[in-house]
Amino acid sequence: MxxxxxxxxxxxxxxxxxxxxxxxxxxxxxxxESPTPVIKGAVLLGAAPNSILSESIAQVLSNIHANxxxxxxxxxxxxxxxxxxxxxxxxxxxxxxxxxxxxxxASGIESSEQLNELYKFFNPIARQIQTSGRVIVVGxxxxxxxxxxxxxxxxxxxxxVKSVGKExxxxxxxxxxxxxxDAAANLESTLRxxxxxxxxxxxxxxxxxSKAEVLDIDWAKPLAGKTxxxxxxxxxxxxxxxxxxxxxxxxxxxxxxxQQQADLDRVASEIGGSTLALDITAADAGAEIKAAAAxxxxxxxxxxxxxxxxxxxxxxxxxEFWDLVININLSAAERINDYLLNNQGLNAxxxxxxxxxxxxxxxxxxxxxxxxxxxxxxxxxxxxxxxLQQGITINAVxxxxxxxxxxxxxxxxxxxxxxxxxSMSQGGLPVDVxxxxxxxxxxxxxxxxxxxxxxxxxxxxxx
Numbered sequence: 196m197x198x199x200x201x202x203x204x205x206x207x208x209x210x211x212x213x214x215x216x217x218x219x220x221x222x223x224x225x226x227x228e229s230p231t232p233v234i235k236g237a238v239l240l241g242a243a244p245n246s247i248l249s250e251s252i253a254q255v256l257s258n259i260h261a262n263x264x265x266x267x268x269x270x271x272x273x274x275x276x277x278x279x280x281x282x283x284x285x286x287x288x289x290x291x292x293x294x295x296x297x298x299x300x301a302s303g304i305e306s307s308e309q310l311n312e313l314y315k316f317f318n319p320i321a322r323q324i325q326t327s328g329r330v331i332v333v334g335x336x337x338x339x340x341x342x343x344x345x346x347x348x349x350x351x352x353x354x355x356v357k358s359v360g361k362e363x364x365x366x367x368x369x370x371x372x373x374x375x376x377d378a379a380a381n382l383e384s385t386l387r388x389x390x391x392x393x394x395x396x397x398x399x400x401x402x403x404x405s406k407a408e409v410l411d412i413d414w415a416k417p418l419a420g421k422t423x424x425x426x427x428x429x430x431x432x433x434x435x436x437x438x439x440x441x442x443x444x445x446x447x448x449x450x451x452x453x454q455q456q457a458d459l460d461r462v463a464s465e466i467g468g469s470t471l472a473l474d475i476t477a478a479d480a481g482a483e484i485k486a487a488a489a490x491x492x493x494x495x496x497x498x499x500x501x502x503x504x505x506x507x508x509x510x511x512x513x514x515e516f517w518d519l520v521i522n523i524n525l526s527a528a529e530r531i532n533d534y535l536l537n538n539q540g541l542n543a544x545x546x547x548x549x550x551x552x553x554x555x556x557x558x559x560x561x562x563x564x565x566x567x568x569x570x571x572x573x574x575x576x577x578x579x580x581x582x583l584q585q586g587i588t589i590n591a592v593x594x595x596x597x598x599x600x601x602x603x604x605x606x607x608x609x610x611x612x613x614x615x616x617x618s619m620s621q622g623g624l625p626v627d628v629x630x631x632x633x634x635x636x637x638x639x640x641x642x643x644x645x646x647x648x649x650x651x652x653x654x655x656x657x658x
Contacts, residue, residue, distance in 0.1 A: 198598070198614065201621055219620035222366045224395040225327035227630065229442060230415070233259040233391045236295025236325060239285060240265045240275070243312040246303035248333050251379040254278035255386045256298075258414075264292070271300075287319070294320070296329035296390050301352055302374070304334070305345045313355055321363065330369035331389050332356050333382070336403060339375045349373070353401055360399040360653045361618050368398035378406040381642025387414070388634045396627035398618055399653035407641035408586060410544065417637040419444035422491040424484055426450045426475055427501030429458035431599040432550070435625035436498055439633050441466035446491050450475070450484070451501070475501055475527040481534025488540075496546040496636045497535065499528040502568075504601070506561045517564045524568035529575060536587075544586035548635045549576055550628070551593040553649060557657025569593070573647050580645030588644040590635040595651025596622045619652035 201221045238261045242249045249271055256263050257280040264285040265271050275282045285292065299316055303309075313332075324330065332355070337346040352371055360369035370389045374382055381404050388394050389402070413419055423440045427433035428449035437447045447468035449459050459470040471487045473480060488494035502524045505516035528549060535541045554562050555569025576591045583589060596613035614622045628650050635643055 198621060219615050221619060221621035222326055224366045224619065224621075225392040226395050226624070226626065227392040231392075233387055234261055234295055234329075236262070236328075237293070238263045238296045238298060238390075239294045239320065240271065240282065240298050240300075241316040242268060242271045242274075242300035243303035243309065244270065245305075246270075246300040247376075248302045248335075248374055248379055248382070249274035249300045250277050251382050252298060252300055252333060252386065253280040253282075255383050256280050258383070259387065259390070261296075261390075264294070290323070293323055293325050294328065295325050296331065297324060298331045298333065298386075298390075301332050301334040301349070304348045304352075305342070307344070307348050307351065310348055310351055310355075313352075317359070324363060324365075324367055327366040327392070327395070328363075328368075329390055329394070330356070330359050330363065330367060331372065331386070332370075333372045333374060333386075336373040336375045336405075356401075357399040357653070364618075366395075366619060368394055368396075370394070370398065371401045372404060373401060374404045375406055378404050378642050380409050381405070381407055384417075384634065384637050384639035385643065388630075393630040393634070395630075396619065396623035396650055396652050397631060397648060400648050402643070402648060403646055404642040405644060407644070408544075410638050410641060412638045413444075414639075416444035417639060418496070418633075420492075421445045421495040421636075421638070422448065422488050422493065423496035423498065423636065424448040424450055424471070424488060424494060425498045425500055428462055429455035430462075431601070432594070432597060432625045432628050433500045434462050435629040436500055436632050437462055437468065438466055439626065439629035440496070440498075440636060441468060443633055443637075445496065445636070448487055448491070475531065476522050478530075480527065481531045481538070481540060484531060485535060485538065485540035493542045494535070494540060494545065495542050496548070497531070497541070498632055498636070499531070499547070499549045499572075501527075502550065504562070504565050506565065508561050509563045512564065520564040521568050521571075524565070525571040525575070528572065532575070532579065532589075536583075541587060544638065544641065545588075546636045546640075547579075547587065547589040548632050549589070549591040550632075551576075551591045551647060553593050553595045553651050553654055553656050556593060556649070559656075576647060577645060583644065586641060588635070588641070590643055590646045590648075592628055592631045592635075593647055593649045593651070594623065594628050595649065595654040595656070597628060597650075598622045598624055616656065617652035617654040621652065623650060623652055
């Protein structure tokens with residue numbers, strides 16, 4: 196459904212009204228179009244003294260041929276030179292230069308007193324970040340630091356980044372990447388994502404990178420030769436996921452209930468995939484999924500996207516509404532995962548990606564069943580991740596207000612509140628969820644395991 200307010204905000208009278216009443220003014224976010232560079236525009240790189248991740252960050256910027264700048268920082272220049280990155284000079288006091296992205300290596304901050312490095316770097320250039328720009332802070336996972344003081348200081352980065360996401364406006368996304376001390380080599384897929392338009396509706400988030408095997412991939416087709424299965428693929432977010440995974444090179448098996456066969460056939464035809472008409476709550480669903488992927492070399496990626504709502508306040512909810520939502524949204528995914536993991540149904544370096552919701556984080560009126568199911572999905576990720584072997588990972592996305600047929604049916608006032616109560620002042624698109632799932636699905640994302648990233652434009656709910 197079109198966002199009429201956003202359209203109105205672009206008109207002359209709309210600009211006048213919004214300015215004089217102090218209303219939100221949503222801008223049109225940059226989104227990824229293939230083929231385009233990872234980032235179009237200049238990148239400013241900074242670092243706290245004695246930071247240890249600058250060389251890995253510079254290597255990624257070199258790999259993506261970013262037009263990169265830095266101030267008078269000898270350590271940073273040396274780190275960049277080792278990676279083959281040519282850093283152009285950015286002079287103190289330059290108020291004219293504009294940057295599409297600003298990246299700060301905060302791994303050298305070892306105490307709360309040193310948090311002023313954030314202020315010293317960001318304060319002078321806060322107004323020089325372009326529309327739909329990116330602010331990225333890279334730090335050390337607090338639990339892996341060498342002292343309590345450093346852990347405290349690194350944890351403080353979260354509050355800084357989330358506040359920046361709310362202050363800078365103009366569609367600028369701010370995110371924090373925590374890296375385990377020995378996981379610098381696993382940073383690239385995440386840094387590429389948060390730099391690029393793929394992360395348009397992801398802001399105020401923390402992504403944690405851990406040490407894992409580093410695999411070489413074709414960045415233009417990171418899923419080439421892989422087989423993915425997407426549940427609930429006949430429309431909406433599931434359809435978008437199928438398209439993005441196919442764009443990235445995967446053969447996608449589109450799964451939905453038999454009643455959706457016509458739409459499944461349409462989606463599969465558009466992306467050169469195949470279909471599996473199946474009720475995921477069936478006792479043999481895991482076995483059917485494994486069999487469907489066998490002819491494609493086995494299953495590499497499964498995306499648990501299928502889900503339903505049956506909203507009622509708890510006092511008015513029928514027991515069948517409770518049972519149906521829990522079964523489809525949570526229990527089915529548990530059973531399918533158990534089967535695949537216990538019966539060699541997922542290839543080595545496989546990916547399990549789940550779709551939660553901000554309702555599972557913050558709760559929601561009239562959604563005790565739905566919120567419980569989506570909180571359970573977060574639990575599924577958290578408690579399965581440490582048990583996985585053979586390079587298999589599990590992660591989740593938690594969408595906020597996404598423009599779909601389901602949200603179009605929400606009453607007007609609630610719908611408008613959902614759209615505006617975030618730092619982007621607008622709803623997200625199904626492709627925003629799909630791009631984040633593609634990050635998790637990437638062969639290069641071996642270091643992402645146990646993450647839950649909200650795709651919500653930094654919604655105020657549960658923040």
